[in-house]
Each structure stands twice: as C-alpha cells, then as structure tokens.
Amino acid sequence: MAPTPYSKSNQGHSTQLRTPQSKHRLHSNAGKGQLSPNPNLATRENHPEHPVEVIARIRDYPDRKDKPISILQTNSNTQSLWVRADFGYRDFTLDGVSLSEEEDLDVFYKKFVESRISSVKLGEKCTIMMYGPTGSGKSHTMFGCSKQAGIVYRSLRDILGNGEEEIHSNGERVGLGTFVQVTVLEIYNEEIYDLLSSNGGGGLGLGWPKGSASKVKLEVMGKKAKNATYISGNEAGKISKEIHKVEKRRIVKSTLCNDRSSRSHCMIILDVPTVGGRLMLVDMAGSENIEQAGQIGFEAKMQTAKINQGNIALKRVVESIANGDSHVPFRDSKLTMLLQDSFEDDKSKILMLLCASPDPKDIHKTISTLEYGAKAKCIVRGPHTPIKDKTGAEDSSSTVILGSRIAAMDEFIFKLQRENKLREKERNEAHKELLKKEEEVAALRARLELTEGKGSSASEEEINFMVNERAKILKQELEKKLEECQKMANEFVELERRRMEERILQQQQEVEMLRKRLEEIESELCRSRDESGEGNESKIMDASGFARRLLRIYKSQEEDPGMMKSIDMVKSMDLDMDDQESLAFEMKLVGGPICRSDNVIQEISKQPHQNTLNGVVGDDVFEPNYGDKVCLSTVYEEEEEEEMEEEHEEKVEDEVVEKEIIEEKRVCIIDQPDPAGINLSNLSSLTTSNQNFEVTPLPSRSRNRRQQQYYCKESSEESKLDGSGLIEEQETSKDSASSRLLRIQNIFTLCGNHRELSHHIDTPIPAKKRSETVDCKSSPVKTSGNDSALKDSNKENMEPPYGLSQPRFGRDSYFEAVQI
Template identity: 75%
Template sequence: MAPTPSSSSKLSQTHMRTPQSKHRLNFIAKENPPGEHPVEVIGRIRNFPGGGGGGGNQKDETPVSSLHINPVNNTLRVRADVGYKDFSLDGVSSSEEEGLDAFYKKFIESRINGVKMGAKCTIMMYGPTGSGKSHTMFGCSKQPGIVYRSLKGILGDHGEDGVGTFVQVTVLEIYNEEIYDLLPSNGGGGGGFGFGIGWPKGGNGSKASTVKLEVMGKKVKNATFITGNEAGKISKEIQKVEKRRIVKSTLCNERSSRSHCMIILDVPTVGGRLMLVDMAGSENIDQAGQVGFEAKMQTAKINQGNIALKRVVESIANGDSHVPFRDSKLTMLLQDSFEDDQSKILMILCASPDPKEIHKTVCTLEYGAKAKCIIRSSNTLNKDKNEDSSSAVILGSRLAAMDQFIHKLQMEIKLREKEK
C-alpha cells in the first residue's frame, strides 16, 4: 500500500517511461545515478496543537498520534482507517523531538554552505494550513526560523566576512494570482529593472504601500531588493516585511497565510542563490468556514497555486513532453529551480499527527513521494553553445552588483566621517 515505489518497482516503471522522456526539461526516468536527484524531500511533523512542543500537560485529552516516525530509515507510517501506509523520505523530523536549531543544523546548514560557494538551492514549505510551514520558515523570537538562520549562515554573526560576502534580498508575495513587492520602493528602479540599495531615508516596511509586479519570462519585473553584509540588520528589515504578509483567521488555522511568500537571497560575488518559499496552506473552503464570494475566491486562488505546483511535479516525474509551468504565477517563478541543471530543491513536507488531519497528511506525503521520483539527466551537448554568452551576462551582473555595494559602503564611510 505504500505510495513510494521500492527500488525494484522504480526500475520497472523506469523502462516503461523512457520513450516519453525526451523533452526540453531534460528530465529522464531511469535508475537514479548519484548526484542526479534534484529534489530531496524532508518530513517535518509538528506537535499536537496546544501541546507546547511537548505533547501537552493533559495527557488524557491528547489524541493518539496517527503517525509513527522511524528516523533510522527515514520512514513515516500513517495509521489510516483501512490499515497503514508507509512513506520513505530523505529525512524525517519531529518538532517535539527537534527544535528549529537542531532541524536547521541537520537538514539546512549544509545547503546554505553550498550557496556561499556558488550553489543554487530552493527550499519550499508544503502542507495543509496549520501544519507549521510558516513557523519552520520564520520561527519566533525565541527560535529563529530558516530565513534568519540562513542569513546568519551566509553572512556570519556581525558581517565578519566583510566586503567579500554580501547578499541581495528580494521579498515577494503571491496573492490572488498577483505578485506584490513586499519591500518598500526607493525609486531606484528604472528601465524595467528595480535596483534598490539599502532603504530609503525614513523608510519603514510596515508603512510603505505594496507594489504590484509583473512576470517577464521567468523573472519578476521591477522587483526592489536590499543589499547588505550584516545579517542582523537585514533580519530586522525582513521581520518588518513579514508582518505585512496577508494572514486571516479560519476554522483550520487562527493565523492562516493567505498568500505564497518568496524570499530570494542572491550572493553576487560567487553567483549563489537561495530561494525560500513559504506556500499558503491548501484547505477545503467548507472546512475553513469561508463565507462570502471574496473569501471563497481567495481560498480558490491559494489552491490554484498549490495544484499547479503539484501538476508540474507530476508532469516532470512522469516524463511528460509538456510541463505546465504557466498555469500559475508561483510555478512560473519556480521554473528555473526545476530546469537549471545546477539547482537543487529541498521540499519540506509539514504535517500534523492529529487523526482528524489524516486525509490531508496522506495527500501531502503522496505528493512528496511523487517529487522524489524526479530524475535529472546529465548536461546536454547543446547547452555548450550558449554557455559563453550566458556566463558573460552573469559576470556582468555580478560586477554591477559589487560596484553598487562598494559605492554604498563608500557613501556610508563619508557619512560617518562627516558625523565625526
């Protein structure tokens, strides 16, 4: 009954799909060679709601968990009404046993170190509303989440890496199938490319009005970004931006994220890129208690992005000739994450052990099992023709970013000299 195929069944399915596998994404279904698996799937199981991370003090009122975690072989067993379902993942973690610090060191830290060396990584949170996605991504005052720990991992505690390492940060919100810039605009963008260095004088992320953005190809047009080499300062600004994200109380979750949030951290000096995606939780309109046309449409739009991503994963895993990236703004922005041979994806499946959530949990884990089936082929010879030109463009953008950052530091030095 396990939805994740065994190694022998994978091999048999592989031979059946091979004739379909020639398409522009260059993903093929074959026996998985080392280093050719672009998607890793981690299960993150939250504690029971109200349990305070330890299962709660009123043991009689705490339901029996519907999940059994085996961290030794990274498997999850789900207890359903008709029996058990087993899922094999790349890693499994329980928030009751491992806090965000241990989770980061175990599953995230090595990937952040890779970004510092020029790697490209996309970390996305997937799961139903109330399963702990936003908490894992952003954390709280006592336990910083992946976003803030990643900034500290790239830049160090106090920017001790100096001028050699700095980041450019863009924060986007996808709400009702529209893309909004969550950073305050400083008027630095012109000619279709918003280039923001630092913050405008007196700028405050909580007061600035949001700006609607357009997608140009696979990129966002006119997106503002901030630049810096001190993790503490950038973290404080992201905390302001985080509060501007649209949330709403539903029957499924008191603070349900009603939008997908995407934080992009570029390291121009080495060409590294980290994309952090906190997806809105999918939920049933009736279960969420949504009333009114606008509220129901909002939930439908959230589900549209989630379903579109699911279709993309299934299309690539099945070796389809067409992958529907353009079905939603979310999948359009994630296209490079799936297509780029150098990009890796870490999918964190968030789930609840509550037996009432068993159907949502099974659907989430089955989706992750499908993502694990994606295999990426080796580089094609045709790509060599375009490598020189693309490398020149990338090098030019890195040099421009470094020039802008150096100019910013020079202005700060002059300002401090005047103050003295």
C-alpha cells in the first residue's frame, strides 16, 4: 500500500483504534491520541487498518476581491480543523487538511494523492472520491482548470509516464508507459451511462439534457458495469484527451450554488491489467439538499433527490461499515454498488477528499461535510474483511476488533436512547400542541355553528318581520283606498238620489199640472158635447171649440209670453209624465171606443208578412244608440168637407196659427222604416181607410233632449207607405185650403180633448214584446231632415236622465197618437 501523508506521519507511532464515535469523542480521541473507550483496544500495530483516509480540501476564492473571512482554521500539523461557529469552535481531526489558498493542486496532489497513485502502479487498488456540497471545488480538484491539471490527468501521467523510461526506486526499469484501460461512467438519476460510448440506444428520454441523448445506459453486473466501453493505451496524452472530451458530456446545470453544477456522479476507472492495479476516481455530485440547491419544479426536485440518493446511500454504507454491521447496504444505489469492491477488498484503499467552503454562509454544509468525513475516517475493516497476517493465520488482534465493535455498539445504543428520549419529548410536546389545537378548532367550530344558527334564525325573523310590515302597510293603504272609494260611491249615490228626488218631485208637479189640465180639457169637452150633441160632428165641434180656446191661449201668449211658457211647460210635463208610466198607448178614435195602443201594435204585429217594417225589427229596439224615447202622434182624419167648409172662414185664423205652430215644431220628417213593423195602413184600417201620415220630430225645447218626438201630420196628398214601409214626406204646399183647415181643426180638437199620454215604456221589455213595439232605430218613417241629425239627437239621448233609477239606456219609448 502506498503511504499516505497520514500514514507516513503516524508511521512508527502507536495509535489507538478509532471507533465510530460522536464528534466529541472523535475529537477527544484525536486530541489525546492515546485513550480508547474500550479497554480492550490495542496498539496501532495490533489494530486493523483504516481503509478510509479523509483529507479536507478547503477551496479558495481567487476571483473575489472581497474574500470572506474564513471560518476554518487549521493547526500546524494540518490534521486538525477548527470551525468557528456562533456557539464556539468545532474541531475535526482528519488525515489531512489542505487549504487551496496555500496549496495549489500541484502541491495538494503531491502531498496527499501521489502516493496512492504510485501504489496502483504496483498493483494495489485505490479509490479517490470527491465529497462535498456543490460549488465546493470537487470538479475543480478532480479535473482541474485551464491553469492547473486535476487529479485525473495527473494520475494518468503518473501511471503512464511521460514517455520516457523510468527507473523504479528498487532499481527496476519501467518501460514507456504502463498499459492501461480506462472506463468513464456517469451515474445520473440512478442510471449508469457509458460516457465513452456514443452509439445510439439506451439514450435518455424526453426532458433530459441534450448531451445525454446519445449516451449508452449500462447495467450493473455484480459490482461492475456490464459491457462498459474502455479506452486503452500507454500514452497518457491520448487518453487524457479522450477523457477531456467525455468530461464535457457530463450533465451539468446551473444552480444557486454553482453556475455549472455537476448533476451526476462521474466515475473514471483506470485498470492496470499488467499488475492488477485499479484506480477509481469518483467526482460525486453535490451533497446539498433540495432547498439549498434552489431547485424549482417537480422534475428538478426529483433530480436532486435522486442525486442525493447516491450520497445518502454512500453515507449509510460508510456508517454501516464503521458500525460493523453485518449487512452493508451497498445495493441502495448504483454508486455504492460500483464502490462495493472499494470498501470490501482488503487491498483497496479509499481516499476521501472532503471539499468545503470557508465562506461563513456555507458553514452548515461545511460542518456537515466534515462530520461525514470524520465518521468515514473511523471505519475499520469488519469481519467480512478479515485481516490476515503474512503467514495467513488469523490475526491475533481479532479480540481487539471485537472490543472496538462492542464499544461502537455501546455508543450507538446510547445515541439511540438519547435520540429516543428526544423523540419522545417532541412527541409529547406535539401531542400537547395537538390537543390544544383541537380544543381551539372545537371552540371555533362551536362558535361558527352558533353564529350560523343565529344568522339563519335572525335572517328568517327579519324576513318575516319585513313581510309582515309590508303586508300591514299594504293593508292600510288598501283600506284607505277602499274607504275613499266607499266615500265617493256614497257621495255619488247621495247626489244621484237627490237629483232623482228632485226630478221625481218636478215630474210629479208636472204630472199634477197635466192632470189638472186634462181635467179641465175633459170637462171642457163634456160641456161641449152636451152643448153640441153626440157623434163625430159634435166631436169636431168640440175640437173646434177647443181650437178656438187654444187659439185664444196662443193669442194671449203673444200678448203675454209668460202664459205661453206655462203652456209649453204643460206640454213638456205631458211628455215627461210618459217617462214614469208604463207603456200605455191609447188611441182615442173619434166616435169610437178607446183602444189601447199595445193592443193595436199587437194586432199589427200579427201580420208580419204584410208589414214591410217587420224585416228591420230586431231585439235591439231599445238600444241606446237610437234614442230612448219616441213619441208618435197619429192623427186620423175623417173627411167631413162639408162641415169643414161651413166653418172655413171661421177657422182660417186658427189654420194660420196652427200651421205656424206645426212648422215651428217640425224638425224633420221621418222617412225611416218602422222598427216595430207597424203597417200604418193597417192602422188606418182600424180607423179610416183614407189616412196619410207625415211624421215630424217634435221640437224638444223644454223637454229632455234624449226624447225624440214625432208627429204624424196629415198631408193633403196621400203619403202612402211604400213596399218597404216608408212614409213619404208630403209637401204641405199642395194641401188644399179645405183639407188644411180640417186638419188644423182636428189637430186642435185632438190636442185639446184627446191628446193623451199614450205610450211610455219605463221598464225593460222582453225581446218578444220588443218586437211588437216601435223601433226607432229602424223606423220605417222617413224623415225629411238629415239622418245624421237624428242620429246625433239619438246620441244625445243616450245619456241617462238624472233621477231615474232604472237602467239608463233603451228603456223608454213614447208613442203618442193623435187622432184627427
């Protein structure tokens, strides 16, 4: 075995076997160098070898102007390292410490590595691994930089030589370079890739760096990579170039700690087949944790976790070997699988180079790295790697080994017990905290439920209250409006009632006056009969007397307008009285019995086919559009020319006056069909066969405007009803003087003695009965006036009379028959 600085410096001194103790114990042992926790410990000559040598390599920051104050201090023998922390110093005793600020790569190589490389040339096995956090200078130490070559190239040069013959120390001549075989592997994401092979297949999938696309994935067979490519030769330059090429193929990535951080473990295996030597150079990926690497995203975190898997597995292996476990977890990672031989082969030596940063901000990583190395340094060969003496017999120091193992086990048990107490304490505190939180949660939940319950009930009550309030307001408004409506209705009813009472009173007064007037007229008529005898002649004479009397009245009216006004009022009362009386149409025939008008109408309606007016009679006889009241005055005349001539001269004056009155009262001549289907020719058959009618509307000066009156005026010429039942207007100019005289005489007779209120409809008439009555809407009587005027008049008559409690429209109808 090639001597190491540590071994050299301790060669010949008796040292105690170091067990995997805590750092304090490690430090204590290192400081004293004599004591052992186990009394069975023997001297160095008797104790087994340490397969792992640990050297600390403290990096430098040459590019920094403001170099950080180092937290690391070392002693003069460069075996102890103190770390200045807030709570004091931590010291670590290692196999060597190198400050790059003081020792460059060349010095470092010669001081700690070169002896190992020389032993490889002699057939020994050596593993040099770089361990430390990212950015601590692992790759820099392993591969070097542009100014200085790293351990890899220096080793190649040392093994292969410079192409010159070398004379070994023992006097042997070594030829031009040693034939070597070199394999370069990369362990990334727990996969092994052959960096020397660029053939397709086995490449990484999507999401991996481009440089790895053509890398060949290898499987582990036993403790080696199966079918790994190697380069062989004895020229260091050529092999170095090849290695320099594949070095660039390593997967690197920028992290917070390093712009070009190696994310994989790189393993360069150099075999010297001629002597059986082997050199394994391992540049491990950073041992930082995920947070320290600043990796973001699932993939990056998984990648860091996988990288750390190799570091963690190596740590377990180291601890397991140090603890003397029967089982060492080599197969936990590809890295430890490939390093298994390095730990188990008794000919193998491990040189662990701990790379650390003096920067205060990296103090935790630095301490962690140093702790790991200190533990690795305590590894002793276990039973599975029995150390045999030169004679091949069992080493007599096996009891010493067992003693150290027992001590380690005691310490481990003590450590576990202490950790267990700490965990138990933490668990109790966590349990208390949990109970506390649960109580808080329960209190919050109860409070929340209470709040929700209150909130819901409060909101429901609020809604009900608002609804009730609103309903109350609406109810009050409704009641107020109802009261107003009721009040208005009462006022309206009261007003109507008063008007009706006034109207009734007025009409009663008019009726009373009319009756008085009729009584006077009847008494006058009776007196006249008594004086003139019986028969038509006497009636005519009565009429003549009455006419004379009427003439006197008119004359007096001319002299006294107030008198005439009273007469008009009496006439108006006659007609108004019809409003309150039932339909009673009486026709008083001269010299004949008095016939009820409804009987006459019934008699007429019995001949619908002869009546040309029937076709226009409808149910709407009393529709308001056609007036409420119609008065017809029918005058029957009996020709008694001889008697008329006798009194011709006497009545000329009456004729003139009567004509004026008639002309004054004429408004229009009705030429509409008779709505009641009355065939006036049949009427004439009841009286005389020679009767002509001229119907004129009665002026309504003093009457209710809705009432429409018509008088049938005798014409000198026959105003025959045509086929449609129309009464044609007769021109008064053709009247002969005698007939006019007679007509006037008869009119006055009738007006004076026989004019009666004949027809008044005060109540609704059934449709059947209505068909028997006169329909003003389809009256067969033609009017000489304008139809529109009549309609307008009828429209006006649509308005209901005040003071009538009966239905307003189409209830009243007047017939007034005047016998001539």
